[in-house]
Amino acid sequence: MRRLSAWTAAVALGATSIAAPPAAAAGTGAAGTHWASWLGSAVADQPTTLRQVRTLIGADTGAAATLTGKGVGVALIDTGVAPVSGLPAAQIVNGPDLSLESQAADLRYLDTFGHGTHMAGIIAADDTTTGTKGLAPGVKLTSIKVGTANGTVDVTQVIAAVDWVVQHRNDDSANPIRVINLSYGSGGTPDAWNDPLGFAVEKAWQAGIVVVAAAGNDGNDFGSLANPASDEWIITVGATDTRGTLATSDDRLASFTNLATAGKQINVLAPGTSILSLRDTGSYVDTTYPSARVGDTLFRGSGTSQAAAVTSAAAALLLQAHPSATPDQIKSWLVRGSTRVPNGVAATLGLQGINVNGALARSTTTTTAQVFSRSSGAGTLDNSRGSSRVMFDNTPLSGQRSVWGSLPTTTWAARSGAGTAWAGGVWMGYRLAGDGWTGSSWAGRTWAAATWSNSAPWSASTTWSDPAWTGRRWTGRSWTTGSWSGRSWSSDDWSSASWS
Template sequence: MTRAKRLRAVVAGALAVPAALAGTGGTAGAVVSPAGTATSATTLAQVRSSIGADTGTAAGLTGKGVGVALIDTGVAAVPGLPAAQIANGPDLSFESQAANLRYLDTYGHGTHMAGIIVGNDTTSGSKGIAPDVKLTSVKIGTATGAVDVSQMIAAIDWVVQHKGDDPANPIRVLNLSYGSGGSTQTWTDPLLFAVQKAWKAGIVVVAAAGNNGNAAGALTNPALDDSILAVGATATNGTATTADDTLAPFTNLATGTTGQVDLLAPGTSIASLRDPGSNVDNLYPDARVGTTLFKGSGTSQATAVVSAAAALLLQAKPAATPDQAKDWLVKGGTGLTTGTEKTLGLAALNVNGALARTGTAVAAPTVQLSSGIGSLQGARGTASLTLDGVKLTGERTIWGSFSTSQWAKSTTPAWSGGLWLGYRLAGDDWTGTSWAARTRAAGTWTAAPWAGSAAAGWSDPAWSGRTWSGRTWSAGTWSGRTWSSDGWSATAWG
């Protein structure tokens, strides 16, 4: 056994670290609601009614023929996720180097997002908003959500290059329930450059606004990019009508008119698929709804709802461009009539409203695009990992050095088989094995960690004890890890 690695998320830059393991301060952009919030579950049937997906033209749409990429913490083999609808793209998380954890959702977040989009739980009757979508999971987060912005950029690059791998279900939507700690100049930021490349490639990028609260002053990166679709959350207040919907107080809002939320969707106590034995499942048993569902609140959940709605729209209008899809979804929304949401002119998602606008011409938007040549550390911001006490900083990925200028200006695809910028991250083709219908082959990381040597590798004895057996975890705790974060304040599930 190689020496133990203590990989520590000083500030988790994307996917939430549970509140029990977190400090205070920092930025947020991915998961859940203010601690102490306890409300009754909002079912996906209620969500469907709230967004108008169960009436009119929308009622006949299922997302069939549309691919959605989910860059998150992986998806678990729970009964409510039909294997035929799931493909596992490359696992780019630290857990990819442990065969018993590869592709699987040890945290519980990605499974919750997948359930909102494509779930079909026969036990509870809960069904995703777009149940016939083909969902491609690209795992980047570990059991506590630890991830670096460089993993996110590599994942987006992969989705862009492989969007057509399944010709019957090309990837048209990218769900990013993610937010980094960075706030660099938008005109040079490399993460924004990555999402803009996806948008230009014909992919509707849907990103979570963040969970710092209405007074945050800015959305998280990359939702702050005006060229993509930034999503905030509403509280449905237990009804199927938007007449009494209110802006969720945890949703980030920006000052000024740029970098603002584009669209609101239900995001409070959403009941989606439970990942039994995952980290959040163990930490928040009160969030369980029956045996198969779990409550979660945040702009993450709202983002998944909008991603599914975008898939419905693209099923109906397969030739639509991302600019058209965004315009129709935003302008087809239902304006809210009270409070800050009225003042800002924010609208709640209305699928039939979007469909009704599909004959409307859409002018090319005027937005400032990123050159991508800015600092990777700036995109990372305060969201730095540490390994054996050494912080990951500067112009390097978790695998090695990185030149944003060379990457952004290159005319050569970033991925070649399982190599990203020359670093071996995954296998070269779709020959891997997992519970899903299709799986990208795994790869052994050969680059030296930023702390230690290549000989020490990426192994960690804490991972070896976590085994997925059937549909439940055989190990129920994560006490073997030493993690810390101050980037996910006031978060909880329930």
């Protein structure tokens, strides 16, 4: 999977330009997921503050100015969230850690990469000391960690995370999860009618959850959107380059944003270049890209990851104003209430930037329900993964297997559709976490952890070193004051992301 932000790794989230970490350069890594968040030389020199972003998306005046996202839950499926200044513990929930770092107690739930913390800041920061405030600081943010310090994550971990969110969306009745932010995407180009990842996000959508996905950071000429951004049902977000100004007359499509030559096109654009959000001190991106630091607490990054987080926050504002709104309505309001981006490719294609007041104005109009075909979920996981794969002892994860073992997609789709893929902390028969909200961490509430079984991950000739993940493959992998060492899990595609 790829982060579509400002770093490179096995997962790519959003659109970001950044030098690939050693693992990515080596061509090993996570299952076709991109984290899209940070851009380097391609980004405008002038950083854009979150206050400026709020102005750019039309959320600082009129009816939108009073909205904070209060009463709305947002699920962030990403690299975890660090306990940094600006993220109030009472507003953060740690769901199960499904990452390969979950088996190390000193890494569990924490953002060793820095991507998830940056996304969380865009959405929910509320730092009374520095004045840094996210676009929806009143939301309850649930972090489901899937990515590691070098980005490694398989598409099956993301699927398991989406399944968990759907089943537990109403655990907090005061803040039900109504939005999923996916600032990542796989490099796969699966058939829409049977894609497992598409099935997962469509089930979330049908359960009343707005799914926001980053388009990808491979460039305007790439020819396809990241997966699941390519799914017709959900909201696909590209990034605008705002040129460091509050005027819209100079806005254009960010050059790193994926465009498709066929099929679904981007639904909306949002600011995604040199966005200032929270710094995760000592994380991979923080230590690798010190030039992206702004003061002691902020960090700038570019990518469709950031643009997706901006849009997730906007969706939360709309849901606060209209709690009974359906995902189809939120999508329609955002699209129809958007404003023209007047330059270059965006103008030619008619791509428009989100505007919260514009969306609120559309909320009184009739919305036609979407009628796209639905995925059966029975397709191959490899088609969902694409070319990016988690590597274990030089063996790529492939076939109908998850990180934890065999995963026939027909069986999974039936249980996911019925809402029974998870039973406590057991997903599809594999013990991945504890059985409830009894874990401990810095956050206000935490799902319990569990030890994964010592079984062959995806090759009969390879096994975990031991159930505690110690020994050769995990020794030295701890979160110290400034670095993570002993990386044995490599990642393939946290590329096209960058910190500047």
